[in-house]
Amino acid sequence: xxxxxxxxxxxxxxxxxxxxxxxxxxxxxxxxxxxxxxxxxxxxxxxxxxxxxxxxxxxxxxxxxxxxxxxxxxxxxxxxxxxxxxxxxxxxxxxxxxxxxxxxxxxxxxxxxxxxxxxxxxxxxxxxxxxxxxxxxxxxxxxxxxxxxxxxxxxxxxxxxxxxxxxxxxxxxxxxxxxxxxxxxxxxxxxxxxxxxxxxxxxxxxxxxxxxxxxxxxxxxxxxxxxxxxxxxxxxxxxxxxxxxxxxxxxxxxxxxxxxxxxxxxxxxxxxxxxxxxxxxxxxxxxxxxxxxxxxxxxxxxxxxxxxxxxxxxxxxxxxxxx
Amino acid sequence: xxxxxxxxxxxxxxxxxxxxxxxxxxxxxxxxxxxxxxxxxxxxxxxxxxxxxxxxxxxxxxxxxxxxxxxxxxxxxxxxxxxxxxxxxxxxxxxxxxxxxxxxxxxxxxxxxxxxxxxxxxxxxxxxxxxxxxxxxxxxxxxxxxxxxxxxxxxxxxxxxxxxxxxxxxxxxxxxxxxxxxxxxxxxxxxxxxxxxxxxxxxxxxxxxxxxxxxxxxxxxxxxxxxxxxxxxxxxxxxxxxxxxxxxxxxxxxxx
Numbered sequence: 001x002x003x004x005x006x007x008x009x010x011x012x013x014x015x016x017x018x019x020x021x022x023x024x025x026x027x028x029x030x031x032x033x034x035x036x037x038x039x040x041x042x043x044x045x046x047x048x049x050x051x052x053x054x055x056x057x058x059x060x061x062x063x064x065x066x067x068x069x070x071x072x073x074x075x076x077x078x079x080x081x082x083x084x085x086x087x088x089x090x091x092x093x094x095x096x097x098x099x100x101x102x103x104x105x106x107x108x109x110x111x112x113x114x115x116x117x118x119x120x121x122x123x124x125x126x127x128x129x130x131x132x133x134x135x136x137x138x139x140x141x142x143x144x145x146x147x148x149x150x151x152x153x154x155x156x157x158x159x160x161x162x163x164x165x166x167x168x169x170x171x172x173x174x175x176x177x178x179x180x181x182x183x184x185x186x187x188x189x190x191x192x193x194x195x196x197x198x199x200x201x202x203x204x205x206x207x208x209x210x211x212x213x214x215x216x217x218x219x220x221x222x223x224x225x226x227x228x229x230x231x232x233x234x235x236x237x238x239x240x241x242x243x244x245x246x247x248x249x250x251x252x253x254x255x256x257x258x259x260x261x262x263x264x265x266x267x268x269x270x271x272x273x274x275x276x277x278x279x280x281x282x283x284x285x286x287x288x289x290x291x292x293x294x295x296x297x298x299x300x301x302x303x304x305x306x307x308x309x310x311x312x313x314x315x316x317x318x319x320x321x322x323x
Numbered sequence: 324x325x326x327x328x329x330x331x332x333x334x335x336x337x338x339x340x341x342x343x344x345x346x347x348x349x350x351x352x353x354x355x356x357x358x359x360x361x362x363x364x365x366x367x368x369x370x371x372x373x374x375x376x377x378x379x380x381x382x383x384x385x386x387x388x389x390x391x392x393x394x395x396x397x398x399x400x401x402x403x404x405x406x407x408x409x410x411x412x413x414x415x416x417x418x419x420x421x422x423x424x425x426x427x428x429x430x431x432x433x434x435x436x437x438x439x440x441x442x443x444x445x446x447x448x449x450x451x452x453x454x455x456x457x458x459x460x461x462x463x464x465x466x467x468x469x470x471x472x473x474x475x476x477x478x479x480x481x482x483x484x485x486x487x488x489x490x491x492x493x494x495x496x497x498x499x500x501x502x503x504x505x506x507x508x509x510x511x512x513x514x515x516x517x518x519x520x521x522x523x524x525x526x527x528x529x530x531x532x533x534x535x536x537x538x539x540x541x542x543x544x545x546x547x548x549x550x551x552x553x554x555x556x557x558x559x560x561x562x563x564x565x566x567x568x569x570x571x572x573x574x575x576x577x578x579x
Binding site for chain 2: 099101106110115118135136141148149183185188198199201252253255271273282283298300302304306310321
């Protein structure tokens, strides 16, 4: 019978990504309820050394698939190896990160195993022996409780939502056969973003600007505030469609759905498709001249004033606070 | 070139979503239905490929009777024909069922490249493209923002967290479209007139011969958790308000 919780760890350039620890800690919590084991799949080239780190966050056993063909990530190769490890070990639950790679991989693996998948979950629990996954739909305008009527039950977890608590276990390595067929896809180039900014979906702090920024130059004051708070700058659809900010900065139903600790919305009126994309943020601040703007209905703290005056003052205040 | 674009009809992004009192789904009464915005990018890219390289574009959609409007919209944009998979048996379908339904149709059609949206903005699952690729045994390129066609292969750009990948894949393959890929065209009036006469084949579940039982089931739909009412930060001038906001974020919210 299917048993235990398995995670699919994510590493890039020889380092585990934060979501891997969030997965490990969450899997540990689920497995402890039934006294089961937590195992992990770790794929790449020369990655065996990372297993101990997974152990630190509660993983008992790590299946390491080591093969140069698994680096960098290619969907079909990773999916073939991961699906085989899952089949051979028959876990009841498999958790992926709802990162770009995790979403790409989890759907392919679920299809290979002819099972169901709950994407981008913000809560998972065991109820009556079954996994119940809570996940936002319509970008958070409502939520669904999803159950999976097949084995294994697969879910991907939204980054930044589940705590990565340490809970040391063995992290014992089992090497597995990671041979793959010749791939039809070839990575030609990996062009790294050298700005050093954290992606919006993984940022702890987001300083976001909308139409009220009046133009691309307006964002300089948001960049300064984000710099002080070690955050990332986001934008509304209006700002992206106007060409003020790149597409990757867009927060909302047709952009990124984010859940930082702190979301500071500047000059954003709060169209419903924007509110949907950021309302799961832990603390929301709105700075806007218009006291009637819908963004204030979602804000924990509202400042009704000229953002071009408030933001530089706030930057100065924050500089002192974090010093 | 034989090009397929898969589309889904979804509520408009401006739609208010109300959960039914019994948690069995959402109230559909007031909703304006549109083509999923990410599918529009897929249809536009399909049309651009056809205009440059010749061939035809087939639209495939799974959905209730009203989804025909969305298929007609894609035909009005310039696609050539459609297949509408329409059966109440698909009302509670998950991505696995939908992907297999699409695959059952696409297997019977010549296909060099297949476009899907990277996700639908209703259930936000983002699974169909990858599951369709698996069902057809084809490589998948998800979240594509740029595509170049090079005869027997395509080169694409795909953003990931903190980087951009440039990938080359042999055809046939599945591409899921991300915002940034193109600017979808509007249907012209002559386009709308012509679309009415373009062929759309309607198929039910029995005709496809596939199982329709969802693996992932939404047991309950719930409204988002209510946020406690917020505070308006007081102060005589921007400097005072900023100081007070900083204090609240530090001491009360512990957010900085």
